Amino acid sequence: MMKTKLNKPGIPQYVLNDFRHLHRQEGDTSGFGYSNLDVSKRIAGIEIYSSEGLRPAVGPLKSDFYRVSITLSGSVDVQLGLEQFKHRPGTLSFTFPGQVFSKSNIAADTFGYYILFNGDFLQELIPGDMIATEFPFFDYAGVPFIQLEPAPIAAVADFCGKINEELQQHRPGCEKAIRMYLYLLLLEVKRSYLSQQLHLTATDTRNTYLVPRFKKLVSQHFLSKKRVADYAALLGVTPNHLNRTVKEITGHTASDAISQMLVQEAKAILRYTDTAVSEISFQLNFSDPAGFNRFFREQTGQTPLAFRKNA
Numbered sequence: 001m002m003k004t005k006l007n008k009p010g011i012p013q014y015v016l017n018d019f020r021h022l023h024r025q026e027g028d029t030s031g032f033g034y035s036n037l038d039v040s041k042r043i044a045g046i047e048i049y050s051s052e053g054l055r056p057a058v059g060p061l062k063s064d065f066y067r068v069s070i071t072l073s074g075s076v077d078v079q080l081g082l083e084q085f086k087h088r089p090g091t092l093s094f095t096f097p098g099q100v101f102s103k104s105n106i107a108a109d110t111f112g113y114y115i116l117f118n119g120d121f122l123q124e125l126i127p128g129d130m131i132a133t134e135f136p137f138f139d140y141a142g143v144p145f146i147q148l149e150p151a152p153i154a155a156v157a158d159f160c161g162k163i164n165e166e167l168q169q170h171r172p173g174c175e176k177a178i179r180m181y182l183y184l185l186l187l188e189v190k191r192s193y194l195s196q197q198l199h200l201t202a203t204d205t206r207n208t209y210l211v212p213r214f215k216k217l218v219s220q221h222f223l224s225k226k227r228v229a230d231y232a233a234l235l236g237v238t239p240n241h242l243n244r245t246v247k248e249i250t251g252h253t254a255s256d257a258i259s260q261m262l263v264q265e266a267k268a269i270l271r272y273t274d275t276a277v278s279e280i281s282f283q284l285n286f287s288d289p290a291g292f293n294r295f296f297r298e299q300t301g302q303t304p305l306a307f308r309k310n311a
Helices: 128-134 152-167 174-195 197-202 207-221 228-235 239-250 252-272 277-283 289-300 306-309
Strands: 046-050 060-063 066-075 075-082 083-087 091-095 101-104 111-117 145-147
Touching: 046 152, 046 207, 066 075, 066 152, 066 228, 083 091, 083 152, 111 152, 111 174, 111 207, 128 207, 145 174, 152 174, 174 197, 197 277, 207 252, 228 252, 239 252, 252 277, 252 289, 252 306, 277 289, 277 306, 289 306
Parallel strands: none
Antiparallel strands: 046 111, 060 101, 066 091, 066 111, 075 083, 075 101, 091 145
16 A cells, blocks of 8 residues: 655655554454444544554554544553653553654553544644644643543543544534544543643653653654754753763663664654665765664664565
């Protein structure tokens, strides 16, 4: 199947209507949400699924839409940029357009829901360019994972059920109702986000928060900023302090984190496109293909072409 890419040539960034083959198993029999929804009932700009019929692993890849993942039972490993998290019952995670995302190690007893929606789907309620401001868990500086107490996670699950009911019954006004339910779902999460004071971490300079902020910045700027000093300046600390803190908390250097993000990007391009290695080298701002080949082999133990062949 042809891959739909946006913005930067060669970087695979999928649009909503050409994404299903990457996250749903063939022969998916789930009756929830969009899984087997009649075409006449589909609403542009949003899709919702249960974890039944989900592929055992997804990504790493990029998309141009927003994602809400909700785990009610079991466990899932999720990586957003350089940040790695484990979903457990009551965990929600959020991704936004252009973010590198992957999901793996889905336990057999896992169940939950996930919602995919375009930035303009909530336009009647909130402008697309204000989503990250209104809901900070969709912002680079925000915390993209949250653990909810039983009452709010039950409310979130209930909103998923209401969205599904509107899709299946397709009564008059269902599209507006789905927009309202999605907004209320996000508002429910925001209330927990604020009560847990997660919004304060965006400016916290303590070491516990410095490393996540550094990782978010690397995920955002790794193509243009390759020096630890660049990130130290953005964070308002010295390069030595940043290096020391990252090493103490992660066991790896700050430079290692920048290299890891480059490798993630390279792997996504190699896996999902036919872009020549020389062109990938150019896209990732290496001075020449030989330098990129050497870097990739040092980081992964194999050449870019060998990785592509086995991906």
